[in-house]
Structure formats: C-alpha cells, structure tokens
Amino acid sequence: MTLSRRKFLGRSLLLGCSAAASPLVTPVTWASMPGENRLVVIILRGAMDGLDIVQPVGDPAFAGYRQKLKTGEAAGAHELDGFFALNAGLGDLMPLWRAGELAFGHAVSTPYRDKRSHFDGQDLLETGSGASDFQFSANQNGWLNRMLTLLPGADIHTAFAVGRERLLLLEGDAPFSAWSPELSFNLSDQAQNLLGMIYQNDPLFKNAITVATEIANEMPEPQMNNARPGSAKILAEFAAQQLNGEARIAAFSIGGWDSHNRQANLIKRQTGTLAEAILALKETLGANWGSTAVVAMTEFGRTVRENGSAGTDHGTGGAMLMAGGALSGAKVHGQWPGLGELDLYQNRDLMPTRDVRANVGWMLRDLFGLSVSDLERVVFPDVTLGDNPRIIA
Amino acid sequence: MLGNYFETAIRPHIAGRFADMLRAVVEHTSMIRYLDQSASVGPNSPAGQRRHVGLNENLAREVLELHTLGVNGPYTQTDVRQFAELLTGLGIGPEGTKFIPNRAEPGAETVLGQSYGHGRPSLDAIEAFLEDLAMKPATARHLAGKLVTHFIGPEHPQDLVEDMVTAYLADNGSLMAFYRVLLAHPAALSPQAQKVRPPFEYIITCFRATGITQEILESITPREMRESILKALEGMGQQPFHPPGPNGWPEEAEAWITPPLLAARISWAGKLAHDHASQIDPRQLLDTILGDTAPGELSFAIAAAEAKWEGVALLLVSPGLMRR
Numbered sequence: 001m002t003l004s005r006r007k008f009l010g011r012s013l014l015l016g017c018s019a020a021a022s023p024l025v026t027p028v029t030w031a032s033m034p035g036e037n038r039l040v041v042i043i044l045r046g047a048m049d050g051l052d053i054v055q056p057v058g059d060p061a062f063a064g065y066r067q068k069l070k071t072g073e074a075a076g077a078h079e080l081d082g083f084f085a086l087n088a089g090l091g092d093l094m095p096l097w098r099a100g101e102l103a104f105g106h107a108v109s110t111p112y113r114d115k116r117s118h119f120d121g122q123d124l125l126e127t128g129s130g131a132s133d134f135q136f137s138a139n140q141n142g143w144l145n146r147m148l149t150l151l152p153g154a155d156i157h158t159a160f161a162v163g164r165e166r167l168l169l170l171e172g173d174a175p176f177s178a179w180s181p182e183l184s185f186n187l188s189d190q191a192q193n194l195l196g197m198i199y200q201n202d203p204l205f206k207n208a209i210t211v212a213t214e215i216a217n218e219m220p221e222p223q224m225n226n227a228r229p230g231s232a233k234i235l236a237e238f239a240a241q242q243l244n245g246e247a248r249i250a251a252f253s254i255g256g257w258d259s260h261n262r263q264a265n266l267i268k269r270q271t272g273t274l275a276e277a278i279l280a281l282k283e284t285l286g287a288n289w290g291s292t293a294v295v296a297m298t299e300f301g302r303t304v305r306e307n308g309s310a311g312t313d314h315g316t317g318g319a320m321l322m323a324g325g326a327l328s329g330a331k332v333h334g335q336w337p338g339l340g341e342l343d344l345y346q347n348r349d350l351m352p353t354r355d356v357r358a359n360v361g362w363m364l365r366d367l368f369g370l371s372v373s374d375l376e377r378v379v380f381p382d383v384t385l386g387d388n389p390r391i392i393a
Numbered sequence: 394m395l396g397n398y399f400e401t402a403i404r405p406h407i408a409g410r411f412a413d414m415l416r417a418v419v420e421h422t423s424m425i426r427y428l429d430q431s432a433s434v435g436p437n438s439p440a441g442q443r444r445h446v447g448l449n450e451n452l453a454r455e456v457l458e459l460h461t462l463g464v465n466g467p468y469t470q471t472d473v474r475q476f477a478e479l480l481t482g483l484g485i486g487p488e489g490t491k492f493i494p495n496r497a498e499p500g501a502e503t504v505l506g507q508s509y510g511h512g513r514p515s516l517d518a519i520e521a522f523l524e525d526l527a528m529k530p531a532t533a534r535h536l537a538g539k540l541v542t543h544f545i546g547p548e549h550p551q552d553l554v555e556d557m558v559t560a561y562l563a564d565n566g567s568l569m570a571f572y573r574v575l576l577a578h579p580a581a582l583s584p585q586a587q588k589v590r591p592p593f594e595y596i597i598t599c600f601r602a603t604g605i606t607q608e609i610l611e612s613i614t615p616r617e618m619r620e621s622i623l624k625a626l627e628g629m630g631q632q633p634f635h636p637p638g639p640n641g642w643p644e645e646a647e648a649w650i651t652p653p654l655l656a657a658r659i660s661w662a663g664k665l666a667h668d669h670a671s672q673i674d675p676r677q678l679l680d681t682i683l684g685d686t687a688p689g690e691l692s693f694a695i696a697a698a699e700a701k702w703e704g705v706a707l708l709l710v711s712p713g714l715m716r717r
Contacts, residue, residue: 119640164651165654183628195659198694208654260432313451
C-alpha cells in the first residue's frame, strides 16, 4: 500500500464517501489487517511530576530536594527495584508490576526546552515535533495519525479518540473515530441526508457529521452507572470496549497534573484517577489485555526542588508509564542522570537522557511491525530511535 | 467569584488602558488564588524564614506567557523567577487583596533588564513593573494578534497586527486604539467566517433567531436553566467559568467541532426548534438571518424538511449560523 492511496482514503472520507459504501475501502483491498495488538495512549495534561510518581529514593540527593513533599517509605511509596519507589497513590497497580505488566521510562522528555509552557508543551507532545521551540501552525497533525497512515488495513474504525475534546494527537489525513461514552445521538435517515447536504461544502462540519453518524449508529445506548460522566474510568471502559471490537488504537487524556501548590493532595487524587483508568482498561479488555500496551505521557516534568508552597514548578525531564500484557516485563527503563546540582538541567530540572518519542517509537515498531526508517521519517521526524529498550515483549 | 472578576477586573477596562486591566486582573483575589500567588512567599522574607516557605512561580509565568509578552516573547526563566520574587507580598487578607510586606522578598529584582522594588517592599513596585510590561512592543503584538485572531480569524494580514501595535503604543496603551485600527481594516469588513461561534455565543444566537427573549429566559427556574442550558453548554464543551486551562477558551474552529461536540449542538438545537419554533417559517428566517449569503444547498435542504421546526433546526445547525 502506498502513502498516496492512504491519503486518498483520508480525503475521500472528508468528501463524504462513507467507508462502507466505497468499493476502494473494503478490507479485501489490502493483504493484511492491523493485527491483534492494541495500543492505548493517555495524555497526562498539566505536567505530571515524574519524580513524585517514580521516586528515585536510591539517589542520595533526592530526599534533600523534597522536605515538605514526603517521599519514599515516609510517604508509603512502594519499592520497585531497589532504586525507584512507586507513589503510594499507584499502589493498586503493584499487582501489575509483580506480574510484569507495568513499566516506566524515566528521565524522558520531548525536545521542548526552556519556555516551559503547558500549551506549547502539549502541542509538541501530540504532534511529535522535533522542535525545541514550538511554533504551532494550523496544518500540523498528530503523530498517532501519521502512524495510522502507515498501518496496513487501517480504516476509520482502527483508531478511536475517546472524550468530547479535540485530540490533536489523532488529527490528520488518516480517518479516525471520535466519540464520548455518555452521548446518545439518533438521527433519522432523512435528517442524516439533510445534514449531509448542508455540510457538503464545509470540510470541518462534513467530517464531524460523517464520523458522528457513522459511530453513533453503532454505539449501544449509554449505560447508566455511578461513575461521573467523563471520568477517566468511564473513558477507559469505553476505550476498552472499542478495542474489544474493531479498534486497535485508542487515546484519551487525563488533565489536572499541574501541582504548583500542596502537591501531595493533588497527586493523591490524580494517581487514584490514573490507577483506576488503567485497572478499568485491564478489566474491560479481559483476555485482550494480553495483547495490549498502554502508554501514559505528559508534556514535561517538574522542578527537582520543591517550591515554596509544597509543590513543584514547571521543569523538563520526567517520567512515562507503560502497562499491559504486551510488555516485556516490569522495569524502569532509562539512563539515570543523577540529581547532583551539576547533573540537573539548568540547575533546576531533571536532565532528560532519552527522547520520549524514542521509547514510543520502539513500542510502535514492536506492536505493529512498523519499520524504524518509517518511524524516523513519518511518525517522529528528526528523532533517532537508538537502541531498542525492549519495552514490548 | 468569577462573575465578580469579569465585572470588576475585565469589563470596566475594555475601553480603557490595558495597563489598568492588567493591574486589576493580577490583583484580583480570583487570580491570586487560581494561580497560587497566595501561596508564594519570599524565601528571605520574615514569613519565609520563619515558616520555611518560598516561591511559587505560577502567576509570574502565566502573566508573561499568557497575558502580556506571549510564549515567544522576549523573556527567560530568570525573568520568571525575578518576577515571582517581585510579586511576593501580593496576597489575600480578610477583606480581599492585600499587600503583606512580611512575605515580600527583600531587595530589588531585575525583570526584563530593569530593576524594580528598591526601598521598602510595596505594591507600587509590582504596579510599576506591570505598567512597563503593558507598554512593551511584544505585549502589544501579542494582544493585537489575539484580538485579530478572535475577531477575524487565524488567517489575517500581518500588516494589520503591526498597524495595531503602532497605534496602541502611540496612544499610551489604549485598547480603543487597537479597536479603531481593527475595525477600519478591510479584513474586518469582509470577513471570511473562519471561526466557529463558541457554545455560549452559539446558544445566544439560537435564542435570538427563534425569538427566545430575555423575559422568557428570566422566567425559567434554576432547575430548567441547569437542565436546558448549563448541561447543554457542558455537552458542547464550554462549561461556564471552567475553561480547560489558564489560557482560556480555544479560538480554533477545530476545537469546537469534534464529532461529539457537533452532535451535542445538533441535539440541543433540534430540541430547541422542536419545542419553540413550530410556528416559525424557516424560509423567512433563513432570509432574515443569512439573506444573500444563504448557500443554495441550505435553502434546498430547508425546503425539503418535513416540518417547519425541522427547517428551523437545519438553519440553526448550519455552518452559516455556527460560523462567524
């Protein structure tokens, strides 16, 4: 399959040629399908403090930077590998660690440096750009969408953006689905036809209504339950349901990590949410958890020193979380830069020793069989993948 | 509390000097709490020494990044720290915003190459910096860009932004100078409708189109308000007073028209038309609202609708009405 055909598929959907109706888009056109492996990407918005989540308690300098912010045993952290300890709030994930289904990357970052803006940082994380000083332009697209363009047999059902908000990560030429679990949207055929007519000359509306009607028709009625609508647990369950069907890729975000003030409270709440989401994925995926990898990543890390209000300010290097039965084992991946004053980035932040995109790139290669050269050229331009950390079994 | 912020810090200054708005915004209790200024203490101040507390750089960073110079503006991490030190002392007392000298970092700070805060710590030093900050060309450029993006769209002539910057700086930082140049420019008079009305503006537009008056809105119960308006706004992605971050609501059309968000608009507008527009002739309404600009496919679709209210619903969810 060539890229140009892929692009044609993207455009044709935009022009309203529904995937089911087009003879060009039937599965027999391609020799292979996306396979059985599954990927869930969770964007952690607000800059998660990687040093609080995966605490380097074995680094002699660490405790000195964090006095009001309790760490290690005093904070109920769970021993991981003798050097790192896991924040108490993620304690419910320890069974996954023991089962070899939980891993981390530490001292990772995007190429973004110095201005430490959440919004540019997130745009850069989602576009997978190689720029250190981000300038957003309207024609940028998400790396997960570029990955889709390389995936044999991918169609509109292959990737799912879960939640109501725009997810730049999945935007681009390749068609994808987007829906939110609490929505119910039933239109008569007549209404669908008329809407198709009035949106025919406005690609933004045209694409949205095409996806909305196609998806909504396939969705079961939203179920009533006790969880808060839009909560990460609900999003995760919905994502897993899609992955149990035709979807192989799902993405959603969990916001609220910006811990400038009284970080302990905030991290307790946030880690609870994250753990709940991951466990909901595992439970709903059932046997499919074995072929699933989850990756949760954030725009940047936070200052090594706690600030004046028992929080941390915007930093650089941080941590990423991986989970799922497709992992090679429980491990904190990465090269530890140390926390001595001279080891820090600008005497302030954790020094990044690995591009977060390199870890994700290898995961994409090992999950979906993409080539390193395609990953370095199409998905993450300007990245060098380097050695395979073997995050995926 | 956010209502008060809009009424006292923003609205009174819309036609005034930006420096005054900036000062009111930075010194409002909502902002001081929201961006953690109330938790920032000079590490060498009496309070900092006694309680072993120190800086929180949140407000300082966002003022430079979001409210004035812009993220690509001429400031560094050192400026953020120095400004955070300068801001110490600004806090909240029992009666609202209060300068608490006990928390202020002693000594002068150098921000953007200029020294502030000689002598006793005071609010005056903070205000002197905010005044200078408001008059920086980078601030003017950032603000002009935001206004043009908001009122015209992401694609706009760069000379318009530069003309606005020049006028603003020549007129002592008056916001009216921006508006005068913006409104006189040809790009403002022949808009390309690049934008999508955000949900709040959208539902007001729909109310006006269907004759839902202020009196009717005032007569509905809080419960009805919650069910029919607040929940709808949330579904369309704009829970009132809860923007996704300190950068406020998105400007891009793409952010408001995802499949779920468009579905929420269609569901709401359909119900509005069904419940309140059965007596309105959609063809007349189309003519009143869009006139000559009504696209042929919309006229055709409205004529093909099976009931009047369906025709009105199509008009309400059409790009012609959602875009501006």
